[in-house]
Amino acid sequence: MAHGYAGLSMQQVCRVAGVSNGSLYHHFPSRADLAARLLATGMRACQLGVLGVLAGEKRAETGVREVVRSQLAWVEEHAELAQVLFSDLPDEVLLAAEPTFSQDNRRYVEEIGAWLRRHATNGELLERPFGVAHALWLGSSQEFARHWLRGRSRLTPTAAADELADGAWHALSAP
Numbered sequence: 001m002a003h004g005y006a007g008l009s010m011q012q013v014c015r016v017a018g019v020s021n022g023s024l025y026h027h028f029p030s031r032a033d034l035a036a037r038l039l040a041t042g043m044r045a046c047q048l049g050v051l052g053v054l055a056g057e058k059r060a061e062t063g064v065r066e067v068v069r070s071q072l073a074w075v076e077e078h079a080e081l082a083q084v085l086f087s088d089l090p091d092e093v094l095l096a097a098e099p100t101f102s103q104d105n106r107r108y109v110e111e112i113g114a115w116l117r118r119h120a121t122n123g124e125l126l127e128r129p130f131g132v133a134h135a136l137w138l139g140s141s142q143e144f145a146r147h148w149l150r151g152r153s154r155l156t157p158t159a160a161a162d163e164l165a166d167g168a169w170h171a172l173s174a175p
Contacts, residue, residue: 005035005089035089036096042081043101047108049074054115060124063115064172065165068141072157072164075145086146126174136171140164 008031014024028034053066075082094101113130120127128136141164147153153160 005031005087005093008035010034030092030096032090032092032096035084035093036100038081038084039089039093040097040100040104042078042085044104045078045081046071046074046085047104051108051111054112060119060122061169061173063119064125064137064169068138068165068168069158069161071138072141072145072161075149076157079149082145083149086142086149120174123174125172128172133172137168140167 010021010024010028010031013034014021017024024034028037049070050067053070054063058066109130112134116125116130116133117127119125125133141157141161144153144160144164145157148155148157
């Protein structure tokens, strides 16, 4: 999907992947189904990366900063897949991804929400609704990644990671 969803053709995918039309259409009846699989695969990888960083007991500051660095390193290492995650996809793709999305997102929100609450309870983080805390934590990194993926920044995600991690920590930490 180097040219985005609008430029995705099933014939091109067959050619690049070296598979027949029948094989491709057997697994992915439409280009929306193919894009949905890429989206779900990428989102799952990002979410598992965050959960992996936070596995075990970490101080809140360490976890917040390491998650930002990890996510930006993932974007840089998987730029093509990251473009899928950070692009505006049509509703047909989002609907095709929904069953997988719902299950993965529910688990992610539960586990990350519990981590945030635990650290808010012990006074390391400010207590905030999950959506607000998550946006303050990773929103700036995601926006930076979008700019970099579109060629609007010469600074790489990993080069910006420390400053973005500082910002995330300052936005989430208790005074």
